Amino acid sequence: MKTLRSLALGLIAALPMLATAQQAPLPQDDNYKHQGVASCASSFCHGALNEKSTYTVLQNEYITWTRHDRHAKAYNTLLTDESKRIAANLGLKNAHTADMCLxxxxxxxQDSQRGVLFDISDGVGCEACHGGAEKWIGTHITGSASHSDNIAAGLYPTEVPEQRAELCLSCHYGTKDKFATHKIMGAGHxxxxxxxxxxxALQPAHYKVDDDYGQRKAVNSHVQTWGAGLVVAAEKTLSTIASPRFKGGLFPELSLFDCHSCHHPMDDKRYAPRPQTGGIGPGQVRLNDSTFMMLRAFIEPVSPSDAKALLNQTQKLHQASTRSMSAVISASSQLQGTLKRIADRIKDKPFSNSEKQAMLRQLVKLGQQGEYRDYVAAEQAVMAIDLLLLDLGQRSANKAKLDKLYAAVENENRFRHSTLRQALRAF
Ligand code: HEC
Ligand code: HEC
Ligand code: HEC
Ligand code: HEC
Known part of the structure; x- marks a missing residue:
């Protein structure tokens, strides 16, 4: 039985965990007024032409975003011929006025949350990631409030990897309210x-993780960010696969599967068994299982038993996908249990160089086992190898080998598993 003292100690130890473990409402679902990019962009605030040293932040975030960040063009994309064609195929009047795209x-x-300077044509602006600024725009300038006060006032905790993953994946995967369905892709998306x-890193980052950043916020390695993103993506995949919302006609939602298990010419006979699919055999539509595969490589050096469970349960999920929805739901819930264990295990865990080396070896090994036959996994593996080398400080020494990997996955329509496997031998 716990004494009061140990209970109190336990509570104190648990507090910082609680503060970060709770998922904040996503900016798109918060209840604050969004003030618009123009309210952030003054040259005294975040619109300086060059980096400044007046404050702890760079102050040229707006310039980075507007000149180099695709999010600034996200709305304009809806005005292009490509988007017009997608909209027409879907029977939408316009892409740039359709909630489905916006x-x-x-x-x-909502209209009631749009401040005076709000402009929808800003695209994915500052507050789409940092949260509606109504309550924190004042205090974050005067410095009268701490970072956690600002967070309590609606600033989204973008620095926490799990929360950042939920944010990015809300658009780069989807949520219960929005999804790039196969219908949207079939229309040309x-x-x-x-x-x-x-x-x-590609976004590109408009912040510098330097000493003063480290004093204000937790600094995460590339591997920690990778792992957090994988766990959230895997959870989202499972909840989407098992959700009833895509029940339509004879087919389930096709975007949950490996695109090229359907989309390749018939004279290109490429079938060979792939271990993680659990022997479902030829002629099957394969679920996109790439996040589970990456998680295996990530967790093997830390917890071999979890890696084994992941393999076993992903195989069961594939087998279930050829049987029935109830089998899929039960296989999903087993995987969810494993994900929860992994999430707890890696929370705030630093990774040693030998663990990172071992992850790298696992990634190469999976390739040799033929697991990267499906393009989605190949693409993920190359990004993972890159970030591991970066963390290990070996990226420039391996530049030529990395270039070969990237070349192998550059075009998904011409992807050849054997080319990637060859390029992997160099590692
Ligand atoms: C509100 C939705 C939304 C959120 C949140 C979001 N993105 Fe995006 N992102 C988009 C859209 C839409 C595009 C495509 C923009 C275009 O080209 O029209 C995009 C494009 C990108 C690109 C360029 C992709 C390429 O192929 O060059 C990167 C990189 C990116 N996002 C990273 C991120 C990261 C990292 C996060 C989280 C910190 C994030 N995004 C959060 C919607 C979002
Ligand atoms: C679930 C979120 C989501 C929805 C819904 C969505 N998109 Fe996108 N869209 C994205 C993301 C993310 C990208 C960037 C993909 C990448 O490059 O990685 C993108 C990219 C695009 C691109 C290619 C942009 C480029 O620069 O190459 C076009 C065109 C596009 N979207 C149009 C549309 C239209 C039109 C709609 C509505 C019918 C729509 N999108 C709905 C998230 C979404
Ligand atoms: C696609 C998502 C996204 C968009 C859009 C975005 N940011 Fe960020 N921002 C991030 C992420 C992720 C971080 C890094 C994590 C952190 O420090 O909170 C960050 C960090 C920052 C920081 C903190 C730097 C530090 O040293 O603490 C500032 C300031 C900032 N952004 C300002 C802006 C401004 C201004 C805009 C609009 C012009 C903007 N951001 C648009 C995602 C975004
Ligand atoms: C179960 C098989 C299947 C899977 C998996 C699948 N598709 Fe499709 N796709 C189809 C079919 C069937 C069509 C309609 C073909 C037609 O109209 O000729 C189609 C059409 C398309 C089109 C339009 C092609 C055209 O001629 O205009 C695109 C683009 C597309 N899919 C992209 C994707 C993407 C991206 C994925 C993965 C996220 C994917 N598909 C997964 C079966 C599939």
Whole structure:
């Protein structure tokens, strides 16, 4: 039985965990007024032309976003011929006025939440990620409030990897309210792939993780960010697969599967068994299981038993997918249990270099076992190898080998598993 003292100690130890473990409402679902990018963009605030040293932050975030970040163009994308064609195929009047598109390509909050400077054509603006600024815009300038006060006032905790993953994946995977369905893709929308760490760098980052950043916020390694993103993506995949919302005609939602298990020419006979599919055999539509595969490589050095459970349960999920929805739901819930264990195990865990080396070896090994036959997994593996080398400080030494990996996955329509396997031998 716990004494009061140990209970109290336990509580104190649990407090910081609780503060970060709770999922904040996503900016798109918060109840604050969104003030618009123009309220952030003054040259004294975040619109400086160059980095400044007046405050702890760079102050040129707006310039980085507007010049180099695709999110700033997300609304304009809806005005292109490509989007017009997608909209026409879907029977929409316009892409740029349809919630179906705006929900991901802009900060599409309700009218009552749009401040005077709010402009929908800003696309995915500051507050689409940082949360409606109504209550924190004042205090975050005067410095009268701490970071956690600002968070309590609606600033989204983008620095916490799990919460960042929920944020990015809300558009780069989907939520219960919005999803890039196969119908949208069939109308011409590109496939959506994502990896939290790589895409964070590609965005590109408008913040510098330096000493003063480290004093204000927790600093995470590339591997920690990768792992957090994988767990959230895997959870989202399972809840989407098992959700009844896509029940339509004879077929389930096709975007949950490996696109190329359907989309490749018939004279290109490429079938060979792949271990993680649990022997479902030829002629089956394979679920997109790439996040589970990456999680296996990630967790093997830390907890071999979890890696084994993941393999076993993913195989069961594939087998269930050829039987019945109830089998799928039961296989999903087993996997969910494993994910929960992994999430607890890796929370705030630092990873040693030898663990990272071992992850790298696992990634190469999976390739040799033929697990990257499906493009989705190949793409994820290359991004993962890249970020591991970055964390290990071996990226520039391996530049030529990495280039070969990237070349092998550059075009998904011409992807050849054997080319990637060859490129992996160098590791
Ligand atoms: C409100 C929805 C939304 C959120 C939240 C969001 N994105 Fe995006 N993102 C988009 C859209 C839409 C595009 C495509 C923009 C375009 O080209 O029109 C995009 C594009 C990108 C690209 C460019 C992709 C490429 O192929 O070049 C990167 C990188 C990216 N996002 C990273 C992130 C990261 C990292 C996060 C989380 C910190 C994030 N995104 C959060 C909607 C979102
Ligand atoms: C679930 C979120 C989501 C929805 C819904 C969505 N998109 Fe996208 N869209 C994205 C993301 C994310 C990207 C960037 C993909 C990447 O490059 O990784 C994107 C990319 C695009 C691109 C390619 C942009 C480029 O620069 O190459 C077009 C065109 C596009 N979307 C149009 C639309 C239209 C039109 C609709 C409505 C019918 C729509 N999207 C609905 C998330 C979404
Ligand atoms: C697609 C999501 C996204 C968009 C859009 C976005 N940010 Fe960020 N921002 C992030 C992430 C992720 C971080 C890094 C995590 C953190 O420090 O909170 C960040 C960090 C920051 C920081 C903190 C830097 C530090 O040293 O603490 C500032 C300031 C900032 N962003 C301002 C802006 C401004 C201004 C805009 C609009 C011009 C903007 N952001 C648009 C995702 C986004
Ligand atoms: C179960 C098989 C299956 C899977 C899996 C699948 N598709 Fe499709 N796809 C189809 C069928 C069937 C059509 C309609 C073909 C037609 O109209 O000729 C189609 C049409 C398309 C089209 C339009 C092609 C055209 O000619 O205009 C695109 C683009 C597309 N799919 C993308 C994707 C993407 C991206 C994925 C993965 C996220 C995917 N598909 C997964 C079966 C599939």
């Amino acid at each position: 929900d991901c390509h802009a900060d599409n909050v 590109p496939r959506i792939g994502f990896e939290l760490d790589t895409f964070g």
